[in-house]
Each structure stands twice: as structure tokens, then as C-alpha cells.
Amino acid sequence: MSEFVVGVDLGGTNVKTALVSRERKLIAKDSRPTRADEGPDAVMDVMQAAIDDLLKVEGVSRDQVIAAGFGAPGPMDWQSGVVFSPPNLAGWKNVPLAETMASRTGLRCFVDNDANCACYGEYWMGAGQGTESMAVLTLGTGVGGGVVVFGKLLRGIDGTAAELGHLKVQRDGRRCGCGARGCLEAYASVSGMVRTAVEGLEKGEESSLTEACGGKIDCLTGKMIFEAAVDGDAYARWVFKETATWLGLGISSIISYQNPEKVVLCGGMIDAGDILFDPVREVARAMSFEVPAKRCQIVPAGLGTDAGVLGAAGCALERAQCDG
Amino acid sequence: MSEFVVGVDLGGTNVKTALVSRERKLIAKDSRPTRADEGPDAVMDVMQAAIDDLLKVEGVSRDQVIAAGFGAPGPMDWQSGVVFSPPNLAGWKNVPLAETMASRTGLRCFVDNDANCACYGEYWMGAGQGTESMAVLTLGTGVGGGVVVFGKLLRGIDGTAAELGHLKVQRDGRRCGCGARGCLEAYASVSGMVRTAVEGLEKGEESSLTEACGGKIDCLTGKMIFEAAVDGDAYARWVFKETATWLGLGISSIISYQNPEKVVLCGGMIDAGDILFDPVREVARAMSFEVPAKRCQIVPAGLGTDAGVLGAAGCALERAQCDG
Numbered sequence: 001m002s003e004f005v006v007g008v009d010l011g012g013t014n015v016k017t018a019l020v021s022r023e024r025k026l027i028a029k030d031s032r033p034t035r036a037d038e039g040p041d042a043v044m045d046v047m048q049a050a051i052d053d054l055l056k057v058e059g060v061s062r063d064q065v066i067a068a069g070f071g072a073p074g075p076m077d078w079q080s081g082v083v084f085s086p087p088n089l090a091g092w093k094n095v096p097l098a099e100t101m102a103s104r105t106g107l108r109c110f111v112d113n114d115a116n117c118a119c120y121g122e123y124w125m126g127a128g129q130g131t132e133s134m135a136v137l138t139l140g141t142g143v144g145g146g147v148v149v150f151g152k153l154l155r156g157i158d159g160t161a162a163e164l165g166h167l168k169v170q171r172d173g174r175r176c177g178c179g180a181r182g183c184l185e186a187y188a189s190v191s192g193m194v195r196t197a198v199e200g201l202e203k204g205e206e207s208s209l210t211e212a213c214g215g216k217i218d219c220l221t222g223k224m225i226f227e228a229a230v231d232g233d234a235y236a237r238w239v240f241k242e243t244a245t246w247l248g249l250g251i252s253s254i255i256s257y258q259n260p261e262k263v264v265l266c267g268g269m270i271d272a273g274d275i276l277f278d279p280v281r282e283v284a285r286a287m288s289f290e291v292p293a294k295r296c297q298i299v300p301a302g303l304g305t306d307a308g309v310l311g312a313a314g315c316a317l318e319r320a321q322c323d324g
Numbered sequence: 325m326s327e328f329v330v331g332v333d334l335g336g337t338n339v340k341t342a343l344v345s346r347e348r349k350l351i352a353k354d355s356r357p358t359r360a361d362e363g364p365d366a367v368m369d370v371m372q373a374a375i376d377d378l379l380k381v382e383g384v385s386r387d388q389v390i391a392a393g394f395g396a397p398g399p400m401d402w403q404s405g406v407v408f409s410p411p412n413l414a415g416w417k418n419v420p421l422a423e424t425m426a427s428r429t430g431l432r433c434f435v436d437n438d439a440n441c442a443c444y445g446e447y448w449m450g451a452g453q454g455t456e457s458m459a460v461l462t463l464g465t466g467v468g469g470g471v472v473v474f475g476k477l478l479r480g481i482d483g484t485a486a487e488l489g490h491l492k493v494q495r496d497g498r499r500c501g502c503g504a505r506g507c508l509e510a511y512a513s514v515s516g517m518v519r520t521a522v523e524g525l526e527k528g529e530e531s532s533l534t535e536a537c538g539g540k541i542d543c544l545t546g547k548m549i550f551e552a553a554v555d556g557d558a559y560a561r562w563v564f565k566e567t568a569t570w571l572g573l574g575i576s577s578i579i580s581y582q583n584p585e586k587v588v589l590c591g592g593m594i595d596a597g598d599i600l601f602d603p604v605r606e607v608a609r610a611m612s613f614e615v616p617a618k619r620c621q622i623v624p625a626g627l628g629t630d631a632g633v634l635g636a637a638g639c640a641l642e643r644a645q646c647d648g
Contacts, residue, residue: 156583
């Protein structure tokens with residue numbers, strides 16, 4: 001009987017692989033360099049070898065594996081499993097990832113957007129376990145999003161749903177990387193937080209941050225702001241609160257839209273703990289209707305950087321079961 | 325064989341009733357005064373009589389009716405069918421509407437929020453027919469919302485999902501009726517549009533609107549603004565464009581969230597046609613990713629004021645089929 005599912009997280013730096021039981025138990029995992037600079041075939045060699053090794057070491061035969069899921073950077077056609085041209089995978093252009101990996105591994109293969117996989121991972125095995133409606137915000141260079149409703153990933157008609165970083169929070173606001181203005185991402189990502197800090201410093205705000213970056217304001221990082229905030233720097237704390245206010249505003253839109261049980265925050269920024277979560281929760285609650293605001297827990301991710309690889313496995317299991 | 329479904333739209337002024345076939349054909353409809361001022365029992369008498377009359381006239385027996393659906397104003401518990409205390413229905417407090425109407429009519433009865441019913445109506449028989457992902461915005465005193473994903477109404481965990489009028493579009497923006505600031509509703513409802521017009525006139529903008537309201541700016545209505553815009557009044561046209569810009573911004577958040585096939589606009593304001601739709605479409609497109617922006621059609625409602633009663637029937641059919 002088929003009892004296992006394989007997850008693969010195809011990152012620009014590392015390929016992570018995991019073997020998971022149908023009952024959501026992590027059996028084993030693997031991580032190895034992606035070899036992204038050698039092009040798609042080399043990367044697929046890496047993934048094939050990782051899967052082979054994992055199954056061999058664990059003594060699992062192919063007919064015990066229900067499916068393999070691949071979390072890859074978009075844009076892509078998730079249904080056919082074709083990856084178009086991800087910016088951080090050189091030489092990839094319309095690669096039929098699902099089809100090729102199926103023929104290489106002899107497994108049923110499914111491909112999904114990596115942000116969606118991370119969301120599904122938190123839903124399936126992490127902080128969102130047991131919910132049927134939740135959203136994930138991944139705070140990094142940008143703000144990635146994921147949405148589960150009716151216990152299913154919301155992919156949208158073209159697979160572009162749950163771009164929660166591009167909810168608009170300010171008309172004619174900051175220019176976002178996407179070209180639009182006033183996106184949540186422009187304020188609530190790590191880059192947005194740094195931008196907020198830099199803008200204030202340029203206007204003459206006094207802070208230990210100026211020293212921390214050696215006077216080179218352009219070299220300021222999220223980590224420096226976090227450390228200064230922990231050390232009690234008033235300006236750094238204000239920057240965190242400001243960022244959290246934007247985030248709370250965005251989350252109040254999520255609460256109005258979806259009335260979810262949980263909003264899960266991911267990414268390095270969540271290490272800031274209460275400095276971040278307290279004002280986020282306060283603003284989200286103040287800006288929302290009472291019933292859904294009380295319902296919605298705003299919580300840190302439970303799986304850390306494993307959310308993607310575990311979610312890739314979970315997505316594949318769900319799709320295999322739906323397809324019959 | 326059960327072939328029909330009954331829809332009831334419980335409004336503050338009129339009760340509308342419709343008999344619809346399983347195949348989405350409207351067989352007959354009825355409208356009569358709600359008698360809201362006489363309290364819940366009188367209103368339920370009205371609904372019971374309307375259903376009885378409709379079935380009698382059409383020669384349909386009770387065992388040919390799969391279910392009856394009631395669209396009622398919130399807040400409510402849609403699952404148990406208890407209506408809490410709607411502002412425009414005097415004397416209603418925790419009325420077990422589904423249970424009472426079931427025992428009065430001998431039919432399976434389901435209750436849903438009226439905004440959700442209007443959305444489902446457009447999905448089931450109106451402008452959203454054939455889609456599996458769509459959203460509805462009803463532009464009136466407020467901005468009502470409805471969302472269909474996976475071909476199902478998104479009700480959320482507490483039945484408060486799809487409050488699209490309370491998506492945040494401006495930090496520290498206009499105070500909204502809900503108590504928060506910067507909600508879409510505060511700008512893109514008819515009341516929001518009037519407020520925009522009044523703010524400008526108070527600042528000395530010149531417009532035929534001053535004359536239209538007889539110098540009493542507080543008496544300005546959406547209709548006056550519409551008529552002035554049609555007559556070519558530059559300021560009235562600017563007010564429409566401004567309102568449409570906020571609406572387009574809100575719709576771009578919907579596109580990012582849901583990647584829907586359609587966003588359907590309802591309410592009297594849509595009679596403005598291109599004056600409204602052109603800038604809405606332009607802004608929504610400019611502020612969204614290309615693929616989902618191209619996918620999403622922004623269209624006027626197809627059912628007018630019948631969306632609610634037809635949707636109530638559709639919701640009941642769906643719920644009866646799900647329950648088995």
C-alpha cells in the first residue's frame with residue numbers, strides 16, 4: 001500500500017527533500033546544493049539523486065510512494081507543472097518539471113508555487129494544523145502570501161491568487177517592486193522596514209542605527225534594526241511599530257476578506273517576537289469587526305524553513321487524492 | 325421528484341419570493357410589504373403566505389420542493405439559521421428563522437446573509453454564471469461584498485467573510501461607519517462619493533451641483549452627482565473618477581487575493597456606465613499583475629434587484645445538496 005509522499009523544495013541555493021508519511025510524520029530529510037548555475041538538467045539531476053537516496057536509505061520502494069511534490073519559484077503553470085522563467089534559476093525557460101521528473105523518478109509528480117507550498121506546509125503540519133481557513137504572510141525581501149479556504153489551497157484561476165503582499169494599503173503610496181503603488185509589501189517586508197528606517201535617518205532622526213551601519217545608511221539591514229530595538233533604541237522601536245502597523249492594516253483586510261481562524265507570519269522578522277506581534281495584533285483587532293477579529297489568531301510559523309518542503313509533499317498528496 | 329427551490333429575500337420594506345427550477349429557471353415571483361413594524365411573527369406570516377400562494381398558483385406540491393432559502397440582514401448564525409438583531413427589522417432578537425419557517429411551511433429551510441445571497445444569485449444565474457471564482461461589490465449606502473471560490477460561497481468561519489467594503493485602502497484615512505479608518509466603503513459607496521463631492525464644494529469647487537441641491541450641500545445625493553456628470557459638469561465627473569479610482573484600488577486587492585474570473589458591480593451607481601466602469605477598469609488593471617488583471621472582467625450585475633431572491637434559492641439548493 002502507498003503510504004509515503006515526497007516533498008522537494010527547489011530553492012536557488014539548496015534543494016531540500018523530505019519523505020513524509022500519509023499521516024503527516026516526517027520520516028527523513030535531505031539538503032544539497034542546487035547547482036543552479038549549471039542549468040535545468042543539472043538541477044533535475046540533483047533532485048533525482050536526492051529522491052533516489054532518500055528512498056534507498058529509508059528502504060522505501062517506489063510503489064509505496066503516492067506522489068512527489070515540487071515547490072518551485074514562479075511564474076508557472078501549476079496544473080501542467082511547467083515552470084516558466086524564475087528569476088533565480090538561470091537558463092530555465094518553460095521547463096516541463098512535473099513531466100520530466102515523473103519520467104526520471106517513476107513517481108507521480110506535481111508542481112506548485114513555493115509560497116503556496118510554504119502556506120500548505122503550515123496548514124498541513126505547522127501552526128495552521130487543524131484549521132480550515134488560514135492565511136500565511138512570509139516577511140522577507142518581499143511579502144509572500146498563501147491562503148487556505150475550505151481546507152484547500154486557494155490558487156485562483158491562473159494560479160496567481162493569494163498575492164497578499166500586493167493588497168493595497170495606501171493610495172499613491174510607496175512604489176512597490178511590482179510597479180504599483182501602496183502595496184503592503186512596500187511597507188511590511190524587511191526591505192520596506194529598512195526603507196522606513198532610512199527615510200527617517202535621512203530626515204535627521206537620531207538613533208544608534210547610524211553607528212550600527214558605520215554611517216553608511218544604505219548598508220542598513222533588518223537585523224541591525226532588530227538588534228537596536230532589542231537594545232532599547234527608541235527610533236528602532238518606532239520603526240518596528242510602524243512596520244507592524246502596516247502589517248496589522250493588511251491583516252485587517254485579510255480578516256475582512258476571509259474570516260480565517262489564523263494568520264501565520266513567517267520569515268526571519270518573526271524572531272522579533274512581541275516587539276512585532278503586539279502592535280500587529282493591536283492594529284489588526286482595532287481595524288476589524290469584533291467577531292472575526294476575536295476569532296483570528298495571529299501566530300508565528302511552526303515549521304521554520306521546512307514549511308516549503310513539507311508543504312510540497314502535502315500539496316502533492318492532496319492533488320493525488322483529488323485526481324483519484 | 326423534487327424539482328424546485330424557493331427563494332425569499334427578506335428586506336426591510338418588501339418580502340420578495342421566487343420559485344426556481346433546479347435547472348435555474350425562474351418559474352414565478354412575488355413581492356409584498358414586509359410589515360416590519362409589526363415584529364417577527366407578522367413578518368413570518370407574510371413570508372409563509374407568500375410561499376403558500378406561490379406554490380398554489382404554480383400547482384407545485386411541497387414534496388416537489390427541495391428547499392427554501394431565506395436571505396436576511398445580518399448579523400446571524402447562518403448554520404443554525406438564527407437571526408440576531410438586524411438594525412432594519414424592529415423587534416428581531418435571536419429569531420430562529422430557519423427552524424420556525426421550516427415548521428410553518430413544511431419545507432427544509434436555510435438562512436443566509438442577504439449580501440451573500442445577492443452574490444450567489446449573480447454567480448448562479450447572473451453575470452457570474454459559469455465562473456468558479458468571482459466577487460461581488462454592491463455599491464449603496466455602504467459597500468457590500470460577496471465571494472465565490474471553488475464554486476462555493478466564501479462564508480468564513482463565523483459567517484463574516486467577504487466584507488469587501490472593509491478592505492483597507494488608506495492608512496489613517498476617512499472614518500468608516502464600522503469605526504475603523506480607510507475602509508473602501510468610506511470612499512467607494514454612494515455615501516462615500518457624496519462625501520467626496522461635499523468636501524470639494526465646501527472648499528469652494530465650482531459646480532452645477534451647488535445649484536442642483538438648492539445651495540444645501542448636505543442634501544446632495546448620488547443621483548444629483550450622476551445627473552450632473554452626464555450633463556458634462558466637470559467637477560461631478562471628477563467626483564465619479566475619484567470614486568472609481570478608490571474602487572479600482574479595492575478591486576486590485578481582490579485580484580491579488582483571489583485571481584477571480586469576474587468582479588461584478590451591483591447597485592444603482594452602476595447605471596453610470598462608462599463614467600464609472602472605464603476608470604475602475606483602468607485603475608484596477610494598472611495596479612495589478614498582468615495575468616490576473618487580464619483574466620478578471622469587471623462587469624455590471626446581471627440580475628438587478630432580483631439577485632438576492634434568486635441567490636437565496638441557489639444557496640438553499642447548494643446547501644440541501646451538500647447535506648444530502
